[in-house]
Amino acid sequence: xxxxxxxxxxxxxxxxxxxxxxxxxxxxxxxxxxxxxxxxxxxxxxxxxxxxxxxxxxxxxxxxxxxxxxxxxxxxxxxxxxxxxxxxxxxxxxxxxxxxxxxxxxxxxxxxxxxxxxxxxxxxxxxxxxxxxxxxxxxxxxxxxxxxxxxxxxxxxxxxxxxxxxxxxxxxxxxxxxxxxxxxxxxxxxxxxxxxxxxxxxxxxxxxxxxxxxxxxxxxxxxxxxxxxxxxxxxxxxxxxxxxxxxxxxxxxxxxxxxxxxxxxxxxxxxxxxxxxxxxxxxxxxxxxxxxxxxxxxxxxxxxxxxxxxxxxxxxxxxxxxxxxxxxxxxxxxxxxxxxxx
Amino acid sequence: xxxxxxxxxxxxxxxxxxxxxxxxxxxxxxxxxxxxxxxxxxxxxxxxxxxxxxxxxxxxxxxxxxxxxxxxxxxxxxxxxxxxxxxxxxxxxxxxxxxxxxxxxxxxxxxxxxxxxxxxxxxxxxxxxxxxxxxxxxxxxxxxxxxxxxxxxxxxxxxxxxxxxxxxxxxxxxxxxxxxxxxxxxxxxxxxxxxxxxxxxxxxxxxxxxxxxxxxxxxxxxxxxxxxxxxxxxxxxxxxxxxxxxxxxxxxxxxxxxxxxxxxxxxxxxxxxxxxxxxxxxxxxxxxxxxxxxxxxxxxxxxxxxxxxx
Numbered sequence: 001x002x003x004x005x006x007x008x009x010x011x012x013x014x015x016x017x018x019x020x021x022x023x024x025x026x027x028x029x030x031x032x033x034x035x036x037x038x039x040x041x042x043x044x045x046x047x048x049x050x051x052x053x054x055x056x057x058x059x060x061x062x063x064x065x066x067x068x069x070x071x072x073x074x075x076x077x078x079x080x081x082x083x084x085x086x087x088x089x090x091x092x093x094x095x096x097x098x099x100x101x102x103x104x105x106x107x108x109x110x111x112x113x114x115x116x117x118x119x120x121x122x123x124x125x126x127x128x129x130x131x132x133x134x135x136x137x138x139x140x141x142x143x144x145x146x147x148x149x150x151x152x153x154x155x156x157x158x159x160x161x162x163x164x165x166x167x168x169x170x171x172x173x174x175x176x177x178x179x180x181x182x183x184x185x186x187x188x189x190x191x192x193x194x195x196x197x198x199x200x201x202x203x204x205x206x207x208x209x210x211x212x213x214x215x216x217x218x219x220x221x222x223x224x225x226x227x228x229x230x231x232x233x234x235x236x237x238x239x240x241x242x243x244x245x246x247x248x249x250x251x252x253x254x255x256x257x258x259x260x261x262x263x264x265x266x267x268x269x270x271x272x273x274x275x276x277x278x279x280x281x282x283x284x285x286x287x288x289x290x291x292x293x294x295x296x297x298x299x300x301x302x303x304x305x306x307x308x309x310x311x312x313x314x315x316x317x318x319x320x321x322x323x324x325x326x327x328x329x330x331x332x333x334x335x336x337x338x339x340x341x342x
Numbered sequence: 343x344x345x346x347x348x349x350x351x352x353x354x355x356x357x358x359x360x361x362x363x364x365x366x367x368x369x370x371x372x373x374x375x376x377x378x379x380x381x382x383x384x385x386x387x388x389x390x391x392x393x394x395x396x397x398x399x400x401x402x403x404x405x406x407x408x409x410x411x412x413x414x415x416x417x418x419x420x421x422x423x424x425x426x427x428x429x430x431x432x433x434x435x436x437x438x439x440x441x442x443x444x445x446x447x448x449x450x451x452x453x454x455x456x457x458x459x460x461x462x463x464x465x466x467x468x469x470x471x472x473x474x475x476x477x478x479x480x481x482x483x484x485x486x487x488x489x490x491x492x493x494x495x496x497x498x499x500x501x502x503x504x505x506x507x508x509x510x511x512x513x514x515x516x517x518x519x520x521x522x523x524x525x526x527x528x529x530x531x532x533x534x535x536x537x538x539x540x541x542x543x544x545x546x547x548x549x550x551x552x553x554x555x556x557x558x559x560x561x562x563x564x565x566x567x568x569x570x571x572x573x574x575x576x577x578x579x580x581x582x583x584x585x586x587x588x589x590x591x592x593x594x595x596x597x598x599x600x601x602x603x604x605x606x607x608x609x610x611x612x613x614x615x616x617x618x619x620x621x622x623x624x625x626x627x628x629x630x631x632x633x634x635x636x637x638x639x640x641x642x643x644x645x646x647x648x649x650x651x652x
Contacts, residue, residue, distance in 0.1 A: 063555055063556060065547070091558075092559070093558065094558070095555065095556055095557060095558035096556060096558035097558055100557075101553075103549060103552070103553065105549060108548065109550055109553045110550055110553065111550040111554065111568050112550070112646070112647070112648055113568075113646060113647065114567075114568070114571075115647075122557075122559070122563075123557045123558075126558055126559065160647070174557070
């Protein structure tokens, strides 16, 4: 278990809000998300499809397609500087250099028209003062580092000549070729088959240790989180509902949603049992024009009266464990919230 | 690759053979013949003329004779223009059409691609609306309106350009080329601009462009290095047939501006039942079309590394 100190915070996301304008109304994809990333930390962002995990990370890089998307509030502090306020040029200096990103689908994330060498060298020469030849050597070294056999030959090939897993390795090599401090991995293994998944995750873990790169791992696979992450944020309907160190989260989940997620993972000791696998009933809510209630209450088994009316406050249960759920609020808080509505 | 090219070149022969055969028989199915006029010719004269052009032989024999001539590069005598054979008619007019067509296509490409890209980048702004409105006009206003309108404005009113003529005839200046080139390019500009815009928009939304942005690339590098190749693929496939069409001439532009091009023969030869000339222009057009499509495939493989030919 790694210990992280406050001065090691490299990325500090504060009250981030990203909305999309749609014909049906304002879609609040990310609505007040806050979390911190420390040097060398692996932080997991879990939740169902559409809960805002990817948009959160695209917002960090200011890659949200605009229009229709817009970052309407909050701060993303990288080493104390707000990325959301940077000029285009300053932003480009951070993208791919300090913060890199790898995406879900390695098949389409590499440019099919350009050689791997072109794509890697342009990244390196863009951010570092090196000659093309040096950049090429560095690229070959990185390809070797991520486990691509005979990289000096493979570098001159096109993406379609690589398998899915190999392409994701290339993406990782490219993302880390400028010694990025933060690697955002947006469901890096979703499009890959299971054996390759394990290899890619192992590789990300190895890179995290070797280069002390912080990793934000977006996934809907709790198994991945358990194996990789130091801390986990559980997202639901554009908000973080629970934040805790990984082992704590699995041992004593507080939010009913987290409980449900963990219960939905098939366990090895359940093998042979005839019972059906647990699943959370219902669908995640439409985040357009969400009422001010707890968005999870229609699917929650522990919901109380106030859940239907107000969004719960975030409670710090332990210094490193917080949760947004009325079950952990005091009687007075509930009473006050109900009074305010009336 | 060279093996593929040879294979494709050989493959053109049966294609063209089928085209020649079909058009040879189809034109003869149409009622009437090249020597039918308002006043019926005396039977004897008609038979003499037909004998001169071997039209009294069985059709299959005529076909064999024609095919043999074509293989030797002789497209036969024109039935209407008695002093000319089809070869000289085509090869006197085709260069004019090719030059007019190439210039018009160049104009269409320069404006279509640059304005199409601008429109895609500045989606839903004036820089998008104006070129696209112009393209909508280009598609909806027929050439026989555009041509005379330009003549009226630039030749009659402003008097800065000649109304008609063709600079390759020697008598007039290069300025005669301006109006026909502009009119002819208008519709092609419309196609190219709209195609470029939509394909650029689609490419810019693709994952690999997001990757390039995430790497910190400049907007201009992203457009020209990362997006251009992919975005140009639909344009290239459009260009094959479009080019074959534009360089074989447009009857409207050639009539309006008195350009001595090939275009008019496409229509006149059919009216005149000028069998050899009809099949002649069909052969010219289809040969160019087949070659253009072949070139498109080659350019495709040059642009897209995923396409290889064996």
